[in-house]
Amino acid sequence: MSPLKAFTNGIYKENPIFKLLLGMCPTIAVSLAVSNGIGMGLAATFVLVGSNLIISLLRKFIPSEIRIPCFIVVIATFVTIVDLSMEAYLPQLHQVLGVFVPLIVVNCIILARAEAFASKNGPVASIMDGLGMGLGFTLALVVISLIREPLGTGVIFAAADLGFDGIKLFPAEYAASVVTQPVGGFITLGLLLGLVNLITDKKKDKQG
């Protein structure tokens, strides 16, 4: 597969959230604010690119019987790098994302790409695949946060680490705080997936 195709693949055609349905937990838990979504998405992108590169370089040396533990060690190393750097430079974001930063290790997207792509393709294509998948994940998180943040808090684009309080859309007492609860996450993602299906079906009907 050409590197460019590997890159664009992850963004829409095989979007990890909307199409492959991988990595639901962080998606729902973190998409309370656009800044959280971007932070989580970029952290996962870094891990994806790093682990895809290393696994692709090592793919001829890793025996296939123990490949999963090997992949996990590589992924966990990159997650540790992200975890410690985020704690140092973006402490408030680290606080908000909490347990979900170390849990990037068990995010199915990363292991799935290592297994399905990086262990079979060269380093350049693997980097592009990691970048595409990571940005696709980030994009999905931003779309969900764009709905949940204003509905739940009345504010949009608030970013505590940058000292930015966000743009006030309406007073907080009119906000439906239930949208920032897990309830809102599950229902928003469910309806968005329904919408994606509807659009895909319409396209298919036109072609067929």
Add this chain to the structure above:
Amino acid sequence: MRQLLVILFSQAFVNNFMLSRILGTCPFIGVSQQVETATGMSLAVVFVMTVASAITWLVQNFILNPLNMAYLQTVAFILVIAALVQLIEMVIKKSSPSLYRALGIYLPLITTNCAVLGVAIINYQANYNLLESAVSGAAGGLGWALAIILFAAIRERQRLAPIPRAMEGFPIALVTTGLLAMAFLGFSGFDVARFMGL
């Protein structure tokens, strides 16, 4: 004793792993087509979460802390959990073929269940001792089990309902989970310690 009851109740209900902390969504939606398979998966999860909580506590306190290698926590925990799941699988296969038949196919899936690594890290952050960690793991597993069994029962009924084509499968499952989470929202802010007279 009371402290353990508080941990049990808050991990299973107030901070339900699935519906309040949002951990373990993939298997929750993937293995909830039937109550029977959901029960099998839940048993495996309760078991692994309890054992993993205890083992990761030992690793943290007897290996990582004395060697000043707390920064290796994520790497160490995930390796221990992966090895543990393999080990449990082998032990069950040898000692109890009938249990293996019931749980066998679910065990390998558990390594990537984020509830297991999640509970290990949550126990560490809450500073639990060995017994408290194990209880917290078991309670977390039981809470997850409660959620998935309730959900599977709803999904069995849902198969007969007329659902718009675009909403079939994942979308409707997520909306249903949302409504279940709303029911569990009733527990939020519930002060377990005060309720038990502590």
